[in-house]
Amino acid sequence: MTSAEYSIRRAHPSDASEIAAAHxxxxxxxxxxxxxxxxxxxxxxxxxxDIYVNAMxxxxxxFIAVGQIENEPAVLGFATLRIxxxxxxxxxYVRGVATRRGIGSALWRMAEAHAIAKGAASIQVQTSLSGVxxxxxxxxxxxxxxTTLLMxxxxxxxxxxxxxxxxx
Numbered sequence: 001m002t003s004a005e006y007s008i009r010r011a012h013p014s015d016a017s018e019i020a021a022a023h024x025x026x027x028x029x030x031x032x033x034x035x036x037x038x039x040x041x042x043x044x045x046x047x048x049x050d051i052y053v054n055a056m057x058x059x060x061x062x063f064i065a066v067g068q069i070e071n072e073p074a075v076l077g078f079a080t081l082r083i084x085x086x087x088x089x090x091x092x093y094v095r096g097v098a099t100r101r102g103i104g105s106a107l108w109r110m111a112e113a114h115a116i117a118k119g120a121a122s123i124q125v126q127t128s129l130s131g132v133x134x135x136x137x138x139x140x141x142x143x144x145x146x147t148t149l150l151m152x153x154x155x156x157x158x159x160x161x162x163x164x165x166x167x168x
Contacts, residue, residue: 005068007065008063008065008106008107009064010063011052011062011078013056016050016051016053016056018075019049019052020047021075022074022075022076022078022093022095023047023078024044024047026093026094026095026096027040027044027093028040030096030130031044031128031130033130034129035129035130035156039154039156043128045152046151060080060081060082061080061081061083063079063080063110064107065077065094065106076094076097076098077094077107078092078107079091079107079108080092080111081111081123083118083120089123089124089126090123091125091131092104092131092134094107105134105137105138112165115165116165120165122162122163122164122165123162123163124161125140125160125161126148126158126160128156128158135161139163141162142159143160143162144159145158145160146158
């Protein structure tokens with residue numbers, strides 16, 4: 001998929017259903033390569049549109065890649081970013097059919113440019129095992145490993161990573 005086959009724009013609350021669908025697809029199609037079925041099921045549970053709308057209303061920024069799947073318009077992936085005083089963080093998810101085509105990196109570049117414009121000095125992520133190589137390829141360094149809680153209340157193994165955006 002070339003950039004001519006998709007476009008990237010800032011998401012709006014009206015995109016929340018498609019963002020949720022892309023998020024669940026990414027987890028279900030990529031997650032099983034790194035986690036057992038029970039973890040993948042817990043990870044995708046509870047991802048409803050209101051979560052994304054509430055995040056947007058709370059100041060989180062979303063960028064989406066829009067293209068087509070089976071000749072129907074669809075969100076192919078998204079990047080999310082929060083810039084605040086305590087911790088600047090983000091994440092990227094791409095549908096299984098859209099992986100390894102540069103969409104995630106293009107989304108991340110948009111999110112990173114936004115972070116730089118807002119004065120962020122660095123960004124931290126808690127990535128799933130499936131995202132480690134993606135974030136390394138986009139300039140992040142591993143700073144630790146541990147677990148984080150899923151919406152189900154169960155934990156998932158994750159990797160803590162950071163990228164310095166500008167010297168302080």
